[in-house]
Amino acid sequence: MVPGTGDSCVFLRLLPAAALLVLPVAAARAADPPLELTIKDHAFAPAELRVKAGQPVVLHIRNEDATAEEFDSASLKVEKVIPAHGEATVRIRPLKPGTYKFEGEYHEDTAQGTLVAE
Amino acid sequence: MLAALVIVFREVIEAGLIVGIVLAATRGVTGRGRVVAAGVGGGVLGACLLAAFAGELSALFAGAGQEVFNAAVLLAAVAMLTWHNVWMAGHGRSMARELRAAGTAVVAGERPPAALAVVVGIAVLREGSEVVLFLYGVLAGGTSAAALATGGVLGVAAGAAVAAMMYYGLLAIPAARLFQATGWLITLLAAGMAATAVAFLQQGGFAQVMQAPLWDTSWLLADGSIPGRLAHALVGYTDQPDGLQLLAWAATVALIWTMTRAVARRARPAGPATRPAAGAVGAAGGRGPAAGSAAAE
Numbered sequence: 001m002v003p004g005t006g007d008s009c010v011f012l013r014l015l016p017a018a019a020l021l022v023l024p025v026a027a028a029r030a031a032d033p034p035l036e037l038t039i040k041d042h043a044f045a046p047a048e049l050r051v052k053a054g055q056p057v058v059l060h061i062r063n064e065d066a067t068a069e070e071f072d073s074a075s076l077k078v079e080k081v082i083p084a085h086g087e088a089t090v091r092i093r094p095l096k097p098g099t100y101k102f103e104g105e106y107h108e109d110t111a112q113g114t115l116v117a118e
Numbered sequence: 119m120l121a122a123l124v125i126v127f128r129e130v131i132e133a134g135l136i137v138g139i140v141l142a143a144t145r146g147v148t149g150r151g152r153v154v155a156a157g158v159g160g161g162v163l164g165a166c167l168l169a170a171f172a173g174e175l176s177a178l179f180a181g182a183g184q185e186v187f188n189a190a191v192l193l194a195a196v197a198m199l200t201w202h203n204v205w206m207a208g209h210g211r212s213m214a215r216e217l218r219a220a221g222t223a224v225v226a227g228e229r230p231p232a233a234l235a236v237v238v239g240i241a242v243l244r245e246g247s248e249v250v251l252f253l254y255g256v257l258a259g260g261t262s263a264a265a266l267a268t269g270g271v272l273g274v275a276a277g278a279a280v281a282a283m284m285y286y287g288l289l290a291i292p293a294a295r296l297f298q299a300t301g302w303l304i305t306l307l308a309a310g311m312a313a314t315a316v317a318f319l320q321q322g323g324f325a326q327v328m329q330a331p332l333w334d335t336s337w338l339l340a341d342g343s344i345p346g347r348l349a350h351a352l353v354g355y356t357d358q359p360d361g362l363q364l365l366a367w368a369a370t371v372a373l374i375w376t377m378t379r380a381v382a383r384r385a386r387p388a389g390p391a392t393r394p395a396a397g398a399v400g401a402a403g404g405r406g407p408a409a410g411s412a413a414a415e
Contacts, residue, residue: 067255074342
């Protein structure tokens, strides 16, 4: 038996097709000025953010703590690590009106916040 | 301690499921233990490096470094899973036959599944880096660090238990059908990863098209819950998928299905020596396991 040769040929031939299907096209980035959010002593400031519904939202998060935090929200579909003394940009898809919770996954007791889209 | 256990378990669970599936999918392959262990080891090492350079990574690509990195490693894993299934389409039939003949004995002469080691490594790397950052934060914080660290270790152990459950659960499947089942699991795993990669690209500000959620099933199975996470890890479930994520998911399933089918069709007449036995497997197992994921219509 000669393993492999035929299979990998087919695979290599189909690979560009795979790339085309899986790789999405780059699109324009959101233009609105980012909302500022600060993490200090494992808590968010401000703890409540207000945004316009139906528009993409950009959050600019600064972590002033000495340990990393993970900005996490199941309802906003965001998971992002913010390094110690670091900052991160979080892009959120256009939202329907409503209240969305977010939290710092590493300090869930204190790092809680909400984002209100209206 | 309980909080640490829950958080670590939540992160480890996905990697645990993937390791369990990979171990089952490579049953009977020579040297697979070493290869999978290398994947886990490499992943842990990579996770520590990733955690150490989290700041530098974040700053790349105009702040979208994490997203680009996550999407890139996920797409690499999709490619490896695809490769594995296509390879199995050509070899799964003879492997299943030998497995049934030899019981649990190792099948000789098959190539080690290096592609799946990469998949294991990537899974451990992605989830592990978050665990490392969390535990590092706990230790740096000082407050009841010992208890929290104990929770962390227990969380990792619980993740390993999930891997074991997945593995032994899959081993209950008869050999003739095992590779068919793992073929489908790996196809769905790959599709889920492709959709998650798209989600990361969108979060990073790329590919922001077809972003409106198609439906919302969070009332039934929420992304944040443990069952939701399990479903996400296994088949890429998300409670509010958007158009592009669904497209990536469906395209990946279609692609792997088409490729494995094509290879399985070519592999059948290629080896005249294996034909009688292959016929026997076909008769015993119904849809032949050689076709892997492609076998089920």
